[in-house]
Amino acid sequence: MKKVLLLLMVVIAISCKNEPKKEIKEETVVAVVEESFPTELGKVFEAHGGIETWRNSAVLSFTKGEEVHTVDLHARKNVIKSPNYTIGFDGKEVWLDETEKGAFKGNPSFYHNLFFYFYAMPFVLSDDGISYEKITPITFEGVTYPGYKMSFKASAGSSPDDNYKLYYNPKTYQMEWLAYTATFNTKKPSDKFSVIKYGTWNNVNGLILPSEITWYKTDDTGVPTEPARPAAVFTSATISKDKLADSFFAKPIK
Template identity: 55%
Template sequence: MKKVFLLLMVVFVVSCKNEPKTEAKQDIKKVEDKKENFPEELGKVFEAHGGIKKWNKAQTISFNKEDEAHTSDLHSRKIVINSPKYSIGYNGNDLWYLEEVEGSLKRDPAFYYNLYFYFYAMPFVLADDGIIYEKVDDFVFEEINYPGYKISYKSNVGSSPDDNYILYYNPETYKMEWLAYTVTFRSKAPVDKYKMIRYNSWENVNDFILPKQITWYAKDKENQFAATSKIVDFKLPLISEEKLQDSFFDKPIK
Protein backbone atom coordinates (compact mmCIF):
# COMPACT_ATOMS: atom_id res chain seq x y z
CA MET A 1 0.00 0.00 0.00
CA LYS A 2 2.87 2.36 0.87
CA LYS A 3 4.51 1.64 -2.50
CA VAL A 4 1.29 2.49 -4.35
CA PHE A 5 1.05 5.78 -2.42
CA LEU A 6 4.65 6.66 -3.23
CA LEU A 7 4.12 5.87 -6.89
CA LEU A 8 1.08 8.12 -7.05
CA MET A 9 3.07 10.91 -5.44
CA VAL A 10 5.84 10.55 -8.05
CA VAL A 11 3.31 10.61 -10.90
CA PHE A 12 1.68 13.72 -9.41
CA VAL A 13 5.01 15.58 -9.07
CA VAL A 14 6.14 14.65 -12.59
CA SER A 15 2.82 15.66 -14.12
CA CYS A 16 2.99 19.01 -12.32
CA LYS A 17 6.50 19.63 -13.66
CA ASN A 18 5.46 18.78 -17.22
CA GLU A 19 2.30 20.88 -17.13
CA PRO A 20 2.74 24.17 -19.05
CA LYS A 21 2.56 27.21 -16.74
CA THR A 22 0.79 29.59 -19.10
CA GLU A 23 -0.96 31.53 -16.34
CA ALA A 24 2.29 32.39 -14.55
CA LYS A 25 3.84 33.64 -17.79
CA GLN A 26 0.81 35.82 -18.49
CA ASP A 27 1.03 37.39 -15.02
CA ILE A 28 4.70 38.22 -15.50
CA LYS A 29 4.00 39.73 -18.89
CA LYS A 30 1.32 42.01 -17.44
CA VAL A 31 3.77 43.41 -14.91
CA GLU A 32 6.45 43.95 -17.54
CA ASP A 33 4.04 45.74 -19.89
CA LYS A 34 2.90 48.25 -17.25
CA LYS A 35 3.97 51.78 -18.16
CA GLU A 36 3.61 55.08 -16.36
CA ASN A 37 1.55 57.77 -18.07
CA PHE A 38 3.62 60.85 -17.19
CA PRO A 39 6.24 62.55 -19.41
CA GLU A 40 9.83 61.35 -19.26
CA GLU A 41 11.06 64.65 -17.77
CA LEU A 42 8.60 64.37 -14.89
CA GLY A 43 9.77 60.81 -14.37
CA LYS A 44 13.25 62.24 -13.75
CA VAL A 45 11.75 64.69 -11.25
CA PHE A 46 10.06 61.85 -9.36
CA GLU A 47 13.30 59.89 -9.44
CA ALA A 48 15.23 62.85 -8.02
CA HIS A 49 12.83 62.83 -5.07
CA GLY A 50 13.06 59.10 -4.34
CA GLY A 51 11.30 57.32 -7.20
CA ILE A 52 7.65 56.76 -8.04
CA LYS A 53 7.85 52.96 -7.66
CA LYS A 54 9.05 53.26 -4.09
CA TRP A 55 6.43 55.95 -3.43
CA ASN A 56 3.69 53.59 -4.60
CA LYS A 57 4.79 51.06 -1.97
CA ALA A 58 4.48 53.57 0.88
CA GLN A 59 1.25 53.49 2.86
CA THR A 60 1.34 56.24 5.46
CA ILE A 61 2.71 59.77 5.61
CA SER A 62 2.63 62.28 8.44
CA PHE A 63 4.06 65.68 9.34
CA ASN A 64 3.49 68.56 11.72
CA LYS A 65 2.51 72.05 10.64
CA GLU A 66 2.55 74.50 13.54
CA ASP A 67 0.50 72.77 16.26
CA GLU A 68 -1.27 70.45 13.81
CA ALA A 69 -0.33 66.80 13.24
CA HIS A 70 -1.35 65.66 9.73
CA THR A 71 -1.59 61.91 9.00
CA SER A 72 -2.68 60.44 5.66
CA ASP A 73 -3.20 57.07 3.99
CA LEU A 74 -1.42 57.50 0.67
CA HIS A 75 -3.70 55.14 -1.26
CA SER A 76 -7.19 55.79 0.11
CA ARG A 77 -6.35 59.46 0.88
CA LYS A 78 -7.98 59.17 4.28
CA ILE A 79 -6.72 61.97 6.51
CA VAL A 80 -6.69 63.10 10.12
CA ILE A 81 -5.51 66.48 11.41
CA ASN A 82 -5.15 66.75 15.17
CA SER A 83 -4.40 69.88 17.15
CA PRO A 84 -4.95 70.82 20.81
CA LYS A 85 -8.03 72.87 19.86
CA TYR A 86 -9.67 70.92 17.02
CA SER A 87 -9.55 67.82 14.83
CA ILE A 88 -10.49 67.28 11.18
CA GLY A 89 -10.76 63.96 9.38
CA TYR A 90 -11.86 62.16 6.26
CA ASN A 91 -12.53 58.42 6.63
CA GLY A 92 -13.06 57.64 2.95
CA ASN A 93 -16.78 58.37 3.08
CA ASP A 94 -17.43 61.23 5.46
CA LEU A 95 -15.68 64.47 6.33
CA TRP A 96 -15.83 65.24 10.05
CA TYR A 97 -14.47 67.75 12.55
CA LEU A 98 -14.47 68.36 16.29
CA GLU A 99 -13.69 71.48 18.29
CA GLU A 100 -12.08 71.07 21.68
CA VAL A 101 -12.32 74.83 22.06
CA GLU A 102 -15.53 76.29 20.63
CA GLY A 103 -14.92 78.63 17.71
CA SER A 104 -11.26 77.58 17.33
CA LEU A 105 -11.67 76.08 13.85
CA LYS A 106 -11.55 79.13 11.63
CA ARG A 107 -11.06 77.20 8.39
CA ASP A 108 -13.53 75.49 6.09
CA PRO A 109 -12.87 71.77 6.83
CA ALA A 110 -13.93 70.71 3.33
CA PHE A 111 -11.29 72.99 1.81
CA TYR A 112 -8.58 72.59 4.42
CA TYR A 113 -8.49 68.87 5.29
CA ASN A 114 -6.21 67.80 2.42
CA LEU A 115 -4.70 71.14 1.42
CA TYR A 116 -1.32 70.72 3.08
CA PHE A 117 -1.19 67.03 2.30
CA TYR A 118 -1.02 68.03 -1.37
CA PHE A 119 1.60 70.70 -0.74
CA TYR A 120 3.68 68.29 1.33
CA ALA A 121 3.37 65.22 -0.93
CA MET A 122 4.72 67.13 -3.93
CA PRO A 123 5.85 66.18 -6.49
CA PHE A 124 4.48 62.63 -6.15
CA VAL A 125 0.78 63.56 -6.03
CA LEU A 126 1.23 64.89 -9.56
CA ALA A 127 1.44 61.27 -10.73
CA ASP A 128 -2.14 60.48 -9.62
CA ASP A 129 -4.65 58.89 -11.98
CA GLY A 130 -6.82 61.14 -14.13
CA ILE A 131 -4.12 63.75 -14.81
CA ILE A 132 -3.47 65.53 -18.11
CA TYR A 133 0.09 66.81 -18.70
CA GLU A 134 1.07 69.76 -20.88
CA LYS A 135 4.52 71.25 -21.44
CA VAL A 136 4.60 74.98 -20.72
CA ASP A 137 7.08 77.83 -21.16
CA ASP A 138 9.94 78.03 -18.70
CA PHE A 139 9.57 80.10 -15.56
CA VAL A 140 12.48 82.53 -15.35
CA PHE A 141 13.64 83.66 -11.93
CA GLU A 142 16.96 85.36 -11.15
CA GLU A 143 18.24 84.47 -14.63
CA ILE A 144 17.54 80.75 -14.22
CA ASN A 145 15.12 79.01 -16.57
CA TYR A 146 12.94 76.44 -14.83
CA PRO A 147 11.21 73.99 -17.23
CA GLY A 148 7.61 73.25 -16.34
CA TYR A 149 4.59 71.02 -16.87
CA LYS A 150 0.98 72.00 -16.39
CA ILE A 151 -1.15 69.46 -14.58
CA SER A 152 -4.91 69.48 -15.10
CA TYR A 153 -7.54 66.88 -14.26
CA LYS A 154 -10.13 64.95 -16.18
CA SER A 155 -13.77 65.73 -15.43
CA ASN A 156 -15.13 64.52 -12.10
CA VAL A 157 -11.68 63.80 -10.65
CA GLY A 158 -11.50 65.04 -7.05
CA SER A 159 -13.53 67.76 -5.37
CA SER A 160 -12.01 70.52 -7.55
CA PRO A 161 -11.33 69.05 -11.02
CA ASP A 162 -10.83 72.53 -12.48
CA ASP A 163 -7.76 73.13 -10.30
CA ASN A 164 -4.53 73.45 -12.24
CA TYR A 165 -0.93 73.07 -11.12
CA ILE A 166 2.32 73.90 -12.84
CA LEU A 167 5.44 72.15 -11.58
CA TYR A 168 8.75 73.85 -12.35
CA TYR A 169 11.98 71.95 -11.76
CA ASN A 170 15.66 72.72 -11.59
CA PRO A 171 17.14 71.95 -15.03
CA GLU A 172 20.33 70.50 -13.54
CA THR A 173 19.16 68.53 -10.50
CA TYR A 174 15.58 67.80 -11.67
CA LYS A 175 14.37 68.63 -8.16
CA MET A 176 11.08 70.48 -7.96
CA GLU A 177 11.59 74.14 -7.10
CA TRP A 178 8.34 75.99 -7.85
CA LEU A 179 4.63 75.25 -7.80
CA ALA A 180 2.05 77.47 -9.47
CA TYR A 181 -1.56 76.60 -8.63
CA THR A 182 -5.12 77.84 -8.97
CA VAL A 183 -7.93 77.60 -6.41
CA THR A 184 -11.42 76.77 -7.70
CA PHE A 185 -12.97 75.19 -4.58
CA ARG A 186 -15.41 78.05 -4.01
CA SER A 187 -15.90 79.28 -7.56
CA LYS A 188 -16.26 75.77 -9.06
CA ALA A 189 -15.03 77.27 -12.32
CA PRO A 190 -11.65 77.57 -14.06
CA VAL A 191 -9.53 80.61 -13.19
CA ASP A 192 -6.43 82.09 -14.81
CA LYS A 193 -4.80 83.60 -11.73
CA TYR A 194 -2.03 81.43 -10.29
CA LYS A 195 -0.55 81.53 -6.81
CA MET A 196 3.16 80.73 -6.55
CA ILE A 197 5.07 78.65 -3.99
CA ARG A 198 8.82 78.17 -3.85
CA TYR A 199 10.06 74.85 -2.49
CA ASN A 200 13.24 76.31 -1.09
CA SER A 201 14.20 73.62 1.45
CA TRP A 202 14.09 69.82 1.25
CA GLU A 203 15.07 66.98 3.59
CA ASN A 204 15.68 63.24 3.31
CA VAL A 205 12.88 61.24 4.92
CA ASN A 206 13.45 57.50 4.60
CA ASP A 207 15.16 58.06 1.21
CA PHE A 208 12.43 60.39 -0.05
CA ILE A 209 13.25 64.05 -0.64
CA LEU A 210 10.31 65.85 0.96
CA PRO A 211 9.75 69.55 1.67
CA LYS A 212 11.02 71.07 4.88
CA GLN A 213 9.85 74.60 4.14
CA ILE A 214 7.76 76.35 1.49
CA THR A 215 7.40 80.09 0.84
CA TRP A 216 4.69 81.92 -1.07
CA TYR A 217 5.81 84.46 -3.69
CA ALA A 218 3.88 87.33 -5.26
CA LYS A 219 4.62 90.06 -7.75
CA ASP A 220 5.90 93.31 -6.27
CA LYS A 221 5.46 96.89 -7.50
CA GLU A 222 8.00 96.25 -10.24
CA ASN A 223 6.05 93.21 -11.42
CA GLN A 224 8.79 90.86 -10.21
CA PHE A 225 8.21 87.82 -8.00
CA ALA A 226 9.35 88.34 -4.42
CA ALA A 227 8.99 86.32 -1.23
CA THR A 228 5.99 87.09 0.98
CA SER A 229 5.72 86.69 4.74
CA LYS A 230 3.74 83.46 4.30
CA ILE A 231 6.15 80.65 5.15
CA VAL A 232 5.26 77.13 6.28
CA ASP A 233 7.67 74.79 8.06
CA PHE A 234 7.06 71.04 8.08
CA LYS A 235 8.34 69.15 11.12
CA LEU A 236 8.43 65.59 12.50
CA PRO A 237 8.15 63.96 9.05
CA LEU A 238 7.39 60.27 8.67
CA ILE A 239 6.73 58.00 5.70
CA SER A 240 6.18 54.28 6.11
CA GLU A 241 5.08 51.11 4.34
CA GLU A 242 3.00 50.25 7.41
CA LYS A 243 -0.74 50.75 6.95
CA LEU A 244 -2.86 52.25 9.70
CA GLN A 245 -6.15 50.70 10.80
CA ASP A 246 -9.21 52.19 9.07
CA SER A 247 -10.62 53.11 12.48
CA PHE A 248 -7.75 55.58 12.97
CA PHE A 249 -9.50 57.93 10.53
CA ASP A 250 -12.96 57.68 12.05
CA LYS A 251 -14.49 60.48 14.10
CA PRO A 252 -13.76 59.92 17.81
CA ILE A 253 -16.75 59.05 19.95
CA LYS A 254 -17.02 61.30 22.98
Protein backbone atom coordinates in the same frame (compact mmCIF):
# COMPACT_ATOMS: atom_id res chain seq x y z
CA MET B 1 6.36 58.54 -21.87
CA LYS B 2 8.00 56.60 -19.07
CA LYS B 3 7.70 52.81 -19.44
CA VAL B 4 8.17 49.99 -16.95
CA LEU B 5 9.18 46.50 -18.12
CA LEU B 6 7.82 43.55 -16.19
CA LEU B 7 9.34 40.09 -16.77
CA LEU B 8 6.88 37.26 -16.32
CA MET B 9 7.93 33.58 -16.26
CA VAL B 10 5.27 31.45 -17.90
CA VAL B 11 5.42 27.68 -17.38
CA ILE B 12 3.72 25.67 -20.09
CA ALA B 13 3.04 21.94 -19.76
CA ILE B 14 3.00 20.12 -23.10
CA SER B 15 1.54 16.62 -23.35
CA CYS B 16 2.98 14.26 -25.97
CA LYS B 17 0.76 11.57 -27.47
CA ASN B 18 3.42 8.88 -27.71
CA GLU B 19 5.17 9.50 -24.42
CA PRO B 20 3.72 9.41 -20.93
CA LYS B 21 6.21 12.02 -19.80
CA LYS B 22 5.46 15.73 -19.79
CA GLU B 23 7.88 18.25 -21.09
CA ILE B 24 8.13 21.46 -19.12
CA LYS B 25 8.91 24.47 -21.25
CA GLU B 26 9.73 27.89 -19.82
CA GLU B 27 9.10 31.05 -21.77
CA THR B 28 9.92 34.62 -20.82
CA VAL B 29 7.16 37.08 -21.62
CA VAL B 30 7.85 40.81 -21.53
CA ALA B 31 4.89 42.95 -20.52
CA VAL B 32 5.16 46.68 -21.06
CA VAL B 33 3.28 48.95 -18.65
CA GLU B 34 3.19 52.57 -19.75
CA GLU B 35 3.11 55.20 -17.04
CA SER B 36 0.88 58.20 -17.68
CA PHE B 37 3.47 60.90 -17.15
CA PRO B 38 6.18 62.34 -19.46
CA THR B 39 9.82 61.23 -19.29
CA GLU B 40 11.00 64.56 -17.83
CA LEU B 41 8.51 64.27 -14.97
CA GLY B 42 9.71 60.72 -14.42
CA LYS B 43 13.16 62.21 -13.82
CA VAL B 44 11.66 64.69 -11.36
CA PHE B 45 10.03 61.86 -9.41
CA GLU B 46 13.33 59.94 -9.44
CA ALA B 47 15.16 63.01 -8.10
CA HIS B 48 12.74 62.96 -5.15
CA GLY B 49 13.16 59.28 -4.34
CA GLY B 50 11.19 57.54 -7.07
CA ILE B 51 7.62 56.55 -7.84
CA GLU B 52 8.18 53.00 -6.60
CA THR B 53 9.25 54.27 -3.16
CA TRP B 54 6.21 56.56 -3.05
CA ARG B 55 3.75 53.85 -4.05
CA ASN B 56 5.21 51.37 -1.58
CA SER B 57 4.60 53.81 1.29
CA ALA B 58 1.37 53.53 3.27
CA VAL B 59 1.17 56.38 5.81
CA LEU B 60 2.70 59.86 5.82
CA SER B 61 2.82 62.10 8.87
CA PHE B 62 4.22 65.61 9.34
CA THR B 63 3.83 68.57 11.68
CA LYS B 64 2.95 72.12 10.66
CA GLY B 65 2.89 74.51 13.58
CA GLU B 66 0.69 72.89 16.24
CA GLU B 67 -0.98 70.60 13.72
CA VAL B 68 0.00 66.96 13.18
CA HIS B 69 -1.13 65.76 9.75
CA THR B 70 -1.49 62.00 9.16
CA VAL B 71 -2.49 60.62 5.75
CA ASP B 72 -3.29 57.18 4.38
CA LEU B 73 -1.48 57.50 1.04
CA HIS B 74 -3.60 54.93 -0.78
CA ALA B 75 -7.12 55.65 0.49
CA ARG B 76 -6.24 59.34 1.07
CA LYS B 77 -8.02 59.34 4.41
CA ASN B 78 -6.48 61.86 6.80
CA VAL B 79 -6.51 63.40 10.25
CA ILE B 80 -5.20 66.78 11.41
CA LYS B 81 -4.77 66.97 15.18
CA SER B 82 -4.11 70.18 17.11
CA PRO B 83 -4.65 71.20 20.76
CA ASN B 84 -8.04 72.85 20.09
CA TYR B 85 -9.51 70.90 17.16
CA THR B 86 -9.22 67.77 15.06
CA ILE B 87 -10.20 67.52 11.39
CA GLY B 88 -10.56 64.23 9.58
CA PHE B 89 -11.66 62.53 6.40
CA ASP B 90 -12.81 58.94 6.90
CA GLY B 91 -12.96 58.10 3.19
CA LYS B 92 -16.55 59.31 2.83
CA GLU B 93 -17.08 62.44 4.90
CA VAL B 94 -15.01 65.29 6.32
CA TRP B 95 -15.55 65.81 10.04
CA LEU B 96 -14.57 68.38 12.67
CA ASP B 97 -14.15 67.86 16.42
CA GLU B 98 -13.52 71.01 18.49
CA THR B 99 -12.72 71.60 22.17
CA GLU B 100 -14.97 74.68 21.90
CA LYS B 101 -17.33 75.66 19.12
CA GLY B 102 -15.55 77.98 16.71
CA ALA B 103 -12.05 76.82 17.70
CA PHE B 104 -11.24 76.07 14.06
CA LYS B 105 -11.39 79.10 11.79
CA GLY B 106 -12.01 77.97 8.24
CA ASN B 107 -13.70 75.37 6.06
CA PRO B 108 -12.78 71.80 7.09
CA SER B 109 -13.73 70.38 3.68
CA PHE B 110 -11.31 72.75 1.99
CA TYR B 111 -8.54 72.51 4.58
CA HIS B 112 -8.38 68.80 5.46
CA ASN B 113 -5.98 67.86 2.63
CA LEU B 114 -4.71 71.28 1.58
CA PHE B 115 -1.24 71.09 3.11
CA PHE B 116 -0.91 67.40 2.32
CA TYR B 117 -1.06 68.33 -1.37
CA PHE B 118 1.57 71.04 -0.96
CA TYR B 119 3.77 68.84 1.21
CA ALA B 120 3.55 65.67 -0.92
CA MET B 121 4.68 67.43 -4.08
CA PRO B 122 5.73 66.32 -6.62
CA PHE B 123 4.31 62.84 -6.00
CA VAL B 124 0.61 63.80 -5.82
CA LEU B 125 1.03 64.91 -9.43
CA SER B 126 1.49 61.25 -10.41
CA ASP B 127 -2.08 60.37 -9.37
CA ASP B 128 -4.50 58.80 -11.80
CA GLY B 129 -6.75 61.07 -13.85
CA ILE B 130 -4.13 63.75 -14.58
CA SER B 131 -3.23 65.17 -18.01
CA TYR B 132 0.19 66.70 -18.67
CA GLU B 133 1.19 69.53 -20.99
CA LYS B 134 4.68 70.93 -21.50
CA ILE B 135 4.66 74.71 -20.95
CA THR B 136 6.91 77.73 -21.37
CA PRO B 137 9.72 77.84 -18.77
CA ILE B 138 10.02 80.58 -16.18
CA THR B 139 13.19 82.44 -15.27
CA PHE B 140 14.10 83.53 -11.75
CA GLU B 141 17.43 85.08 -10.70
CA GLY B 142 19.09 83.97 -13.92
CA VAL B 143 17.93 80.33 -13.81
CA THR B 144 15.42 79.05 -16.36
CA TYR B 145 13.08 76.36 -15.06
CA PRO B 146 11.29 74.01 -17.51
CA GLY B 147 7.74 73.11 -16.57
CA TYR B 148 4.59 71.07 -17.05
CA LYS B 149 0.95 71.97 -16.55
CA MET B 150 -1.36 69.41 -14.92
CA SER B 151 -5.13 69.30 -15.31
CA PHE B 152 -7.64 66.78 -13.94
CA LYS B 153 -10.43 64.67 -15.33
CA ALA B 154 -13.93 65.78 -14.34
CA SER B 155 -14.26 62.88 -11.88
CA ALA B 156 -10.95 63.54 -10.09
CA GLY B 157 -11.32 64.89 -6.54
CA SER B 158 -13.46 67.69 -5.14
CA SER B 159 -11.83 70.40 -7.30
CA PRO B 160 -11.28 68.94 -10.78
CA ASP B 161 -11.02 72.43 -12.30
CA ASP B 162 -7.82 73.12 -10.36
CA ASN B 163 -4.66 73.38 -12.44
CA TYR B 164 -1.05 73.01 -11.37
CA LYS B 165 2.20 74.06 -13.00
CA LEU B 166 5.38 72.34 -11.81
CA TYR B 167 8.78 73.83 -12.65
CA TYR B 168 11.99 71.92 -12.02
CA ASN B 169 15.72 72.63 -11.84
CA PRO B 170 17.20 71.77 -15.27
CA LYS B 171 20.36 70.31 -13.71
CA THR B 172 19.10 68.40 -10.67
CA TYR B 173 15.50 67.76 -11.83
CA GLN B 174 14.29 68.65 -8.35
CA MET B 175 11.04 70.57 -8.18
CA GLU B 176 11.54 74.27 -7.34
CA TRP B 177 8.27 76.07 -8.17
CA LEU B 178 4.57 75.29 -8.03
CA ALA B 179 1.84 77.47 -9.53
CA TYR B 180 -1.77 76.52 -8.80
CA THR B 181 -5.36 77.69 -9.07
CA ALA B 182 -7.92 77.30 -6.28
CA THR B 183 -11.48 76.57 -7.44
CA PHE B 184 -12.96 74.77 -4.42
CA ASN B 185 -15.23 77.67 -3.43
CA THR B 186 -16.20 78.96 -6.88
CA LYS B 187 -16.41 75.55 -8.65
CA LYS B 188 -15.35 77.42 -11.80
CA PRO B 189 -12.09 77.32 -13.80
CA SER B 190 -9.64 80.13 -13.03
CA ASP B 191 -6.59 81.60 -14.73
CA LYS B 192 -5.33 83.20 -11.51
CA PHE B 193 -2.30 81.24 -10.29
CA SER B 194 -0.69 81.44 -6.86
CA VAL B 195 3.04 80.56 -6.77
CA ILE B 196 5.05 78.61 -4.17
CA LYS B 197 8.84 78.35 -3.98
CA TYR B 198 10.30 74.95 -3.04
CA GLY B 199 13.98 74.16 -2.59
CA THR B 200 14.58 73.28 1.07
CA TRP B 201 14.29 69.52 1.30
CA ASN B 202 14.37 66.69 3.83
CA ASN B 203 15.02 62.97 3.23
CA VAL B 204 12.10 61.07 4.78
CA ASN B 205 12.72 57.32 4.50
CA GLY B 206 14.08 57.72 0.99
CA LEU B 207 11.62 60.35 -0.24
CA ILE B 208 12.84 63.92 -0.71
CA LEU B 209 10.05 66.11 0.70
CA PRO B 210 9.99 69.82 1.59
CA SER B 211 10.98 71.14 4.99
CA GLU B 212 9.54 74.54 4.09
CA ILE B 213 7.65 76.29 1.27
CA THR B 214 7.25 79.99 0.55
CA TRP B 215 4.44 81.80 -1.28
CA TYR B 216 5.73 84.41 -3.75
CA LYS B 217 4.38 87.55 -5.32
CA THR B 218 4.33 87.59 -9.13
CA ASP B 219 4.46 90.16 -11.89
CA ASP B 220 1.79 90.63 -14.54
CA THR B 221 3.09 87.66 -16.52
CA GLY B 222 3.01 85.29 -13.53
CA VAL B 223 6.78 85.25 -12.97
CA PRO B 224 7.73 85.19 -9.24
CA THR B 225 9.32 88.34 -7.82
CA GLU B 226 9.66 88.23 -4.02
CA PRO B 227 8.28 86.37 -0.98
CA ALA B 228 4.68 87.25 -0.14
CA ARG B 229 4.82 86.00 3.47
CA PRO B 230 6.99 83.90 5.81
CA ALA B 231 7.63 80.30 4.88
CA ALA B 232 5.38 77.44 6.02
CA VAL B 233 7.65 75.05 7.95
CA PHE B 234 7.21 71.28 8.19
CA THR B 235 8.85 69.12 10.87
CA SER B 236 8.77 65.63 12.40
CA ALA B 237 8.02 63.93 9.10
CA THR B 238 7.70 60.15 8.99
CA ILE B 239 6.69 57.57 6.39
CA SER B 240 5.56 54.06 7.19
CA LYS B 241 4.72 50.98 5.12
CA ASP B 242 2.27 49.85 7.82
CA LYS B 243 -1.37 50.85 7.40
CA LEU B 244 -3.42 52.39 10.19
CA ALA B 245 -6.78 51.01 11.28
CA ASP B 246 -9.87 52.66 9.79
CA SER B 247 -10.84 53.72 13.31
CA PHE B 248 -7.87 56.10 13.39
CA PHE B 249 -9.57 58.26 10.75
CA ALA B 250 -13.08 58.06 12.24
CA LYS B 251 -14.64 60.95 14.16
CA PRO B 252 -14.39 60.38 17.93
CA ILE B 253 -17.60 59.22 19.54
CA LYS B 254 -18.62 61.31 22.54
